[in-house]
Amino acid sequence: MSGKLVCVDDYEKYAASVLPKNTLEFYKGGAGEETTLIDNKRAFLRYKLRPRFLRDVSKRDLSTAVLEEKISFPVGISPVAMQKLASPEGEQASVRAAESVNTIFILSTAANSSIEEVAKAAPKCIKWFQLYIFKDRSVTKNLIQRAEKAGFKAIVVTIDTPVFGLRRANMRNQLISSKDPPYKNFDDQGMNTIDDKAGGLAAYVNKLFDDSLKWEDIAWLKTITTLPIILKGVMTAEDAILSVHAKVDGILVSNHGARQLDGTFATIDVLEEIVKAVDNKIEVYLDGGIRDGTDVFKALALGAKMVFMGRPALWGLVHDGEEGVKKVLNIVKHELDTALALCGCCDIGDIRRDMVAKQCCQSKL
Numbered sequence: 001m002s003g004k005l006v007c008v009d010d011y012e013k014y015a016a017s018v019l020p021k022n023t024l025e026f027y028k029g030g031a032g033e034e035t036t037l038i039d040n041k042r043a044f045l046r047y048k049l050r051p052r053f054l055r056d057v058s059k060r061d062l063s064t065a066v067l068e069e070k071i072s073f074p075v076g077i078s079p080v081a082m083q084k085l086a087s088p089e090g091e092q093a094s095v096r097a098a099e100s101v102n103t104i105f106i107l108s109t110a111a112n113s114s115i116e117e118v119a120k121a122a123p124k125c126i127k128w129f130q131l132y133i134f135k136d137r138s139v140t141k142n143l144i145q146r147a148e149k150a151g152f153k154a155i156v157v158t159i160d161t162p163v164f165g166l167r168r169a170n171m172r173n174q175l176i177s178s179k180d181p182p183y184k185n186f187d188d189q190g191m192n193t194i195d196d197k198a199g200g201l202a203a204y205v206n207k208l209f210d211d212s213l214k215w216e217d218i219a220w221l222k223t224i225t226t227l228p229i230i231l232k233g234v235m236t237a238e239d240a241i242l243s244v245h246a247k248v249d250g251i252l253v254s255n256h257g258a259r260q261l262d263g264t265f266a267t268i269d270v271l272e273e274i275v276k277a278v279d280n281k282i283e284v285y286l287d288g289g290i291r292d293g294t295d296v297f298k299a300l301a302l303g304a305k306m307v308f309m310g311r312p313a314l315w316g317l318v319h320d321g322e323e324g325v326k327k328v329l330n331i332v333k334h335e336l337d338t339a340l341a342l343c344g345c346c347d348i349g350d351i352r353r354d355m356v357a358k359q360c361c362q363s364k365l
């Protein structure tokens with residue numbers, strides 16, 4: 001590709017031009033017909049900004065605090081498995097990028113870099129650990145203890161994966177083998193074997209992850225860690241209220257980047273009902289389809305405390321490792337700063353609900 005890359009879409013196009021087919025399909029794809037995958041992005045177009053002027057926006061500040069930790073702007077990196085397929089340093093490059101712009105990095109259980117390697121790569125970064133709960137609870141317990149010891153600041157429990165989503169591209173191409181590069185967080189547990197002939201990744205995940213999880217298990221988790229717990233995958237007001245009752249510290253509104261259940265609402269479309277249901281009792285974050293600073297602004301106006309991006313960080317990583325992730329984060333930061341100024345805001349606290357309106361009945365969207 002020629003020319004300067006100036007937005008997330010440019011980085012995605014670059015990644016699509018260089019990645020092997022199977023890897024691209026794994027990173028890019030969603031579940032089923034991919035209607036939710038399209039809608040996660042497209043839904044943002046239905047929310048329109050209402051700019052305000054003549055409000056002196058000469059001094060602007062994008063910083064905010066999340067779980068009492070200060071970050072330089074409200075956009076972090078979602079947990080994404082297998083980042084060494086994007087670049088040799090994988091998660092270690094991504095976490096360094098997050099550290100350099102002072103935002104939150106969430107490490108996936110299914111990473112190609114271990115908890116300890118990531119901690120060492122970016123000791124000052126605010127790191128959260130994403131937890132998949134294994135049928136073998138000793139594996140789960142061990143992961144939490146390692147994350148605590150390595151200085152991670154929160155456990156993000158993914159609740160939307162009792163079974164693996166039906167990702168048709170991955171099913172057709174038999175997906176990539178996970179042995180190379182390996183899953184570094186549980187390779188010592190004798191589980192780093194994937195039998196491509198026996199259903200590939202989906203069958204492997206279904207064998208390992210606990211599909212009997214229920215709210216009582218969240219209570220159990222609270223007995224084995226003192227770290228804050230965030231539930232990732234909440235998509236309804238009902239589950240948001242149960243999350244408050246479960247006394248977790250935050251929820252991440254997410255449909256797993258549309259990789260689990262096709263046909264759900266876009267995350268931005270359920271955010272407001274969830275924010276209302278939670279009634280300021282715990283923090284609410286969002287991921288899914290954020291590609292631009294105006295998307296961030298819209299999510300904050302609808303009540304998210306911060307947002308996270310999954311694929312955009314991967315596209316930066318494919319381009320030039322740590323530098324690429326940093327560039328993607330800084331592009332979105334600059335876009336958010338511009339949106340802030342043009343909506344008449346000086347800081348994140350100035351963003352108001354009435355700065356965004358939902359456009360109804362637009363048949364083409």
Ligand SMILES: Cc1cc2nc3c(=O)[nH]c(=O)nc-3n(C[C@H](O)[C@H](O)[C@H](O)COP(=O)(O)O)c2cc1C
Pocket residue numbers: 026027028040078079080081108109110130158232254255256257258259287288289290308309310311312
């Ligand atoms: C390639 C890929 C791998 C992912 N791996 C995980 C994972 O290991 N754990 C998890 O909770 N979510 C995982 N997710 C979901 C992301 O955390 C996040 O919810 C999603 O990517 C957000 O949507 P976006 O990509 O549109 O920003 C993955 C997403 C992608 C694209």
Ligand SMILES: CCCCCCC(=O)C(=O)O
Pocket residue numbers: 081110183204205208256259
């Ligand atoms: C044990 C391997 C699990 C990989 C799961 C990654 C994931 O969540 C995804 O969406 O893909």
